[in-house]
Structure formats: structure tokens, C-alpha cells
Amino acid sequence: MKEGRPRSFYVLAIFFAAYVLFLYGPMIAIYVLSFQGPQGGLTFPMNGVSTFWIAKLFQGTGIVDLGAAFRRSLLLGIVVMIVTVVLSVAAGMAFRRKFKAQSILFYSAIASLIVPSIITSLGISLEFRIIDDLIKAHWNENFETSMGLLTSGLGAHLTWTLPFGLLIMFAIFNRFDPRLEEAARDLGATPWQTFRHVVLPIILPSVIGIGLFGFTLSWDELARSSQAIGAVNTLPLDLQGLTTTVTNPDIYALGTVISAVSFTVIALALGTIHVLNKRQAAKGSDAGKGLV
């Protein structure tokens, strides 16, 4: 075998490091800038260090009603996360057998992932507008709209998160050993018991991964929300609205707060996955500990 590392390793390692810097550098810049002093502007250098802009955001004296948008986004994110996890795990289980409409569902998911968001978003808004018109014409003249956070908004987000959930389930079951289930069945477990006590514990770390995708993709979603969310705004929509008008660092402060939530969720999810994997490694198998 070769000794040491080839020169290409070092070239590519530097390339990779540069890429990571490119990924994170700008983000870190705005996190730092959101701690500008009260007189600070949109760019470096820092004009003192303070939590002035972040505090201003929470006082509600700033530019948007942060509290309401924050709660809406959080609610939507959590609902999207739960629905994504449940539907993805269920559909992932279905894909382990052949069933009719299998390829229809598969291609719907892939298409939903790659059809430009603006088209899906426009379609949902047209659908709900037409439903509204029908309701107004036939049942209730005073009807306002069926569009909203948890109707059209939820649907729009799911068209984005479900394909990821399904693809992760495919990846899980690609390396899942079906003999474990057979063993459970042979020992008399019902299908539900097999799922609950054998399959679920094994796939749980990846299921948490699906939840992570579900929440973060919804929390930051913009393109699909843009036409389909109805009258109210989510946090990213408010943030986008600010990009054209704002001239002081509260936009960075808002960005930092939104990112803080993302990073908290990412850390929680990755931490849980790590703990679960460790437990699986430690207790998951009694191989080699037989009663010999």
C-alpha cells in the first residue's frame, strides 16, 4: 500500500476548505454584524458591540410584527414536520412491497421536487381561488377565503418536504435487513408489534432526520409560500420583504434570530440521532453475548 497521502489530497483538501469557507463565511458575517452598536450600519467595520438590534426586534418596535410571524412559522413548521414524518414512514413501508400506483406515487414525488416552486405555488393559489369562487357562488356569499396557513400553506410546504421524506425512507430500506422482521414474525409478533418493536427502533435515527428536513425546510420555505400562504406572512416572507427597504442592521438581527432557531433544531436532531445510534451500538445486538 501507498505510504502517506498523495499530493492531490492536499490540493483537494484546500479546495474543500475553501468551499466550506465560501459556505459559512458570509453567514458568519451577518451573525457578527447583527451585534452592531446602535450607531452601526449595514457593513463592516463594527461600530461598537451591542444587542441593541436584537433587543429592538423583540420589543416589537422594529419593522415587522416579529412575534406573530414567528409563532405562525413555528406552528406551520411543527405541523409540517409531524405530517411529513408520519406520511413518509407510512409510504416508505408501502414501497417495500409491490403495489399498484407505486410508480405514479414515485414520479409524483420526484416531479413535485423538481417542478419549479413558483408553478406549484401558482397552481395551489389558483385551485384555492377557484374553490373560493365556487363556495361564494353556490353556498355562502360572504365567504372570505379557504386559503390559509394550515390549508394551502401546509399543502404547499408538504409538496416540498414529502419528496425528501420519501427519498430518505428509500435510503433507509435499501440497507434494512428484512430477516429481522421475519425473525419477529416467526416469534409470533403481529405486524404492528413487528413495526413498533423491531422496525421503528432501528429506523428511528433516520426518522428523526426526516423530521429535521420537515421542520427546517418549512421554517425557511419561501418560493412555495409566496403565492399559496394567503393573507398572512411567514417569517421568511417578512424577511424577504425587508431586503428591498431596510437600511439598518435589524434585518441581520432578524436573520440571526431565524438562524438561531434553525441551528437549535439541527443541534437537537443531530444530538438525538447521535444518542440513538450510540444506544443501538451498545444495546441493539446481543451477538457474541450468547449463553455459551
Next chain:
Amino acid sequence: MSEEVLQQATPGLIPGSGTARAAKPTRLSPSFISWLQAGPMMLVFLAFFLIPLVFVVIVSFWDYNEYQLLPAFSGRGYTDTFEGCIAQLPELCTIAKTYLKTLKLCFLVWAITLFLGFWVAYFLAFHVKSKTWQMGLSLLCTIPFWTSNVIRMIAWIPLLGRNGLVNSGLMKTGLINHPIEWLLFSEFSVVLALVHLFTFFMVVPIFNSMVRIDKSLIEAAYDAGASGFQTLVNVIIPLAKPGIVIGSIFVITIVMGDFITIGVMGGQQIAAAGKIIETRVNALQFPAAAANAVILLAITFLIITMMSRIVDIKKEL
């Protein structure tokens, strides 16, 4: 077969067989269970993706006035969109110019993300030997994907703005006397931001293809006297092709339909296919918006069909 034999020999011994099976007449059929499992997701796609797409096509043939939809057949959405395309010849009409511009952005972003994505994936797949490090570094590349795109766009402002880090740095070193204007709110910043946001979509599928490559094939190529470059071109690239194609499909469709990055980073000044739709919607001209969506969908579909000729996507997942 063996189960039947066993059952005949020792009836009642195998759970779920013989009497046990007869005792549970309500047992659900496998295909019904599949429907229960996959049905909810199918319904979501039906209600929020497939039917909306049908509505886009239908509404694109409706009529409209200043403030509402008129459900009567009309080609106005399309004729408005292609206005002047024949009359102005040989001059290009607005829609043709816009699509050319979008395709140009698309090509630039595709080429750059492919280059970056390929080498990042290559490094992770072939040079990082420890599984832990591979996981950790992949995660490092993925975490930004879980954070907000708008924030990652805004993040360029303090760097590229008129008084940003790049300009002030260059002025200090005396390389330039005036701030460079085209760094921000320009095509340059649009391409930069798109690359920044979406290289991830290249890295993941290419990495997936690369880790599946049998390392002994590469050894064999070297043993047979191939240079590093020959191995790359004749072994690694062909085997990584599915990942390259899937990544390309992602990046191209995202950029074709993008209106947010182009809007924010282009200072709302750059026309693009996705932005036309947004503008039409904001003007409440839904049939025209829908007509543009149909055109965009057709072009996107054409690109994907051409690319999936090269590789069977379903086999690669």
C-alpha cells in the same frame, strides 16, 4: 413450499397458519394495507400538486380583465406573452430575451456548481478514508441547506456592497479608486448566490454515485498503467454519471424557476422566467401567469427528458 410441508406435519405449530389464520377472518389484504400506507401521501400530491398543475393549464386558457379571472376560453394569456415576437423580427421580443437570459444564468450556474460539486464530492468520497470524518464533513456541507436561503443571500450584502469588505479591502490596497459597482445587485451576484445556495444539490447525488464505485476498479485502472487523469476520465466520471445527471437536473430546474434569488440579488432589476410569473401574479393577471408557467414547465420538462435519456433515474435511487 416448505411452510406447507411443515404445516401438514405439525398443524398449529406455525403461528398465523392453520387454525390461527381461520380465527382471524378480518385480516387485511396486503394490497389494502399498501393503499392505507401510501394513500395519504398520494392524496397530498393529488390535492396540492397534480390538481394545481391541471388548474394552471386550464386557467392559462382563460380570459381576464384588470381585476378578475373570466372562465371563458381565450388564448390571451399566450398572445399577451408572445406579443411582438413576430412583428418585431429580426429583433427579439421580451419573452425570448428573458428566456435567453434565464438560460444563460442557468448554464453559468450549472457549469460552476458542477465543477465545485464534483471536486467536493470527489474529495469526500475518495480522499476521506474514515467513515466518521466522511459523515462529519458531509454534515458540514449539509447544515447550510437547513438554514434560510434569504439569510444566505442577505449575507453577501456586507461583503459585496458599495462599502462592503471586498470594495473597502481593494480600495485600501490601492488596486481600485472607486468601489466596484457590479459586485452586488448584478448578474454576478445572482450567479454567485445561486452557486452558493445550490451546489449542495450537486454534491449529494455525485457523492452518492462515487461512494458506490468499487475501489478495486480504480486500483485495477492504476495497475493497468492508467494515469490519474485517465482513471478520472475513463473510470470515475462514467461511473459517477448518474449522480452528475441527477444533480444537473436539480440545479437546472431550480435556476430555471427561480425568482427569489434573482429578485433579491439582482436588486429586482433582472428579468427571468420565474420573475415574469411573479410579476403577472402581482398584477392579478392570473391567466397570463399561468400561460408563462405552462411555457416554463414545458421547457423544464424538455430539459429533463433530454437529460434522463442519459440515465434511468429510478434505477439510481
